[in-house]
Amino acid sequence: MAVRETKPGRPDGWFKLGRRWRKTVLVTHIVSAGAWIGIDVMVAVLVLTGRFGSSDEVRGLAYEALATFVVWPMLGAGSLSLITGIILGLGTRWGLVRYWWVAIKLVLNIVLCTLILVALRPGMDEVGAYGRDLVNGAPEPAGISNLFFPPAVSLVTLTLATVLAVAKPWGRIRRTSRARRSAGTGR
Numbered sequence: 001m002a003v004r005e006t007k008p009g010r011p012d013g014w015f016k017l018g019r020r021w022r023k024t025v026l027v028t029h030i031v032s033a034g035a036w037i038g039i040d041v042m043v044a045v046l047v048l049t050g051r052f053g054s055s056d057e058v059r060g061l062a063y064e065a066l067a068t069f070v071v072w073p074m075l076g077a078g079s080l081s082l083i084t085g086i087i088l089g090l091g092t093r094w095g096l097v098r099y100w101w102v103a104i105k106l107v108l109n110i111v112l113c114t115l116i117l118v119a120l121r122p123g124m125d126e127v128g129a130y131g132r133d134l135v136n137g138a139p140e141p142a143g144i145s146n147l148f149f150p151p152a153v154s155l156v157t158l159t160l161a162t163v164l165a166v167a168k169p170w171g172r173i174r175r176t177s178r179a180r181r182s183a184g185t186g187r
C-alpha cells in the first residue's frame with residue numbers, strides 16, 4: 001500500500017525539523033544521492049573504457065583515474081546521503097524504522113557504504129598499478145579482477161532506493177493500536 005501523506009508530522013521523538021531545515025536537509029539528501037548515482041555512472045564508463053578502450057594507453061589512463069578519483073568521493077556522497085537520511089528520519093514523522101521504505105533504504109545505504117570500504121577500496125592499488133603498467137606498455141598478464149560488478153550492483157541498488165523514496169510503498173512496519181482497532185482486531 002502506498003503512503004500518500006508527504007507532510008512532516010510527529011517526529012520520531014528526538015527532535016522536529018522545522019519547515020526550512022527539513023527542506024534544506026532534504027535538498028542535501030537528494031543532491032548527495034544524485035551525486036552518488038553520477039559517480040557510479042562515471043565508474044561504469046571508466047571500467048568499460050579500461051576493458052574495451054581503443055589503445056593500451058587509453059585503457060591504462062582509465063584504470064588510473066578509477067584508482068585515483070573514485071573511492072573517496074563515492075564514500076563521501078554515500079555517507080552524506082546516509083547522514084541526511086538519518087536526520088530526515090529522526091526529525092520527521094517518517095522515523096528510522098517506522099516505515100518499510102525508510103528502513104530498507106537505511107539498510108541498503110549502510111550495506112553499499114560498507115562494500116565501498118571492504119570490497120572496492122582494497123583492490124584500487126592493484127587497479128592503479130595495472131593502469132600504470134598498461135600506459136608503460138608492460139601489463140602484468142594476471143591483470144585485475146572483474147570490475148563490472150561494483151557499478152552494476154550499486155546502480156541497481158540506488159535506483160531501487162530512489163523508487164522506494166518516491167513510491168513510499170508498504171506502509172508501517174508495526175501497525176499502531178489505533179490502526180489495529182479500526183481494522184477490527186481490537187488489540
Ligand code: HEM
Binds near residue numbers: 029
Ligand atoms: C540509499 C540511498 C538513498 C537514496 C537514493 C534516497 C533518495 C531519496 C529521495 C529521492 C527522496 C525524496 C523523495 C520525495 O521527496 O518524494 C528521499 C527522501 C527521504 N529519504 Fe532518502 N534516499 C537514500 C537513503 C536514505 C536513508 C539511509 C534514509 C534514512 C534512514 C532516508 C530517509 C529519507 C526520508 C525520511 C525521506 C523523506 C523526507 C521528507 O519528505 O521529509 N533516505 N530519499
